[in-house]
Amino acid sequence: MTLTKADIVREVYMHHDEFTKEKSVEAVETLLRLAKDKLISGEDLLLSGFGKFSVRDKRERKGRNPQTGSELMLAPRRVVTFSPSGILREKVNQK
Structure with a gap:
């Protein structure tokens, strides 16, 4: 079974009594945004x-089209x- 962003938000919400669902969504979104920003940079x-x-x-490399067998870069x-x-x-x- 795949863990989704909604599952993570639900777990954060369930394990932190002081968080509303909106705060849980905001926390998860903030973490993911920070992670994406670092990787993008x-x-x-x-x-x-x-x-x-x-x-x-x-690097650039040789590849092959699996349907036609033709080589490409x-x-x-x-x-x-x-x-x-x-x-x-x-x-x-x-x-």
Whole structure:
């Protein structure tokens, strides 16, 4: 099952009695906006105990159209990668 933004807002609302639903939405939106702004500017985002989001530059490279088999050049681009923290990795791999 996928965790959605609405699910996160609901969890924030349920675990913080002092938050209204509107405040919960505002808190989640603010966190996501800050994260997006940092990544868009090329900075890393480190969430202790969770992991690190990094922006990486990909060079131009050869590609292939899977339908026709013809070769083409893929333009350079930026991608976001995620590396889980050791703590998260251990918890995910516990049996």
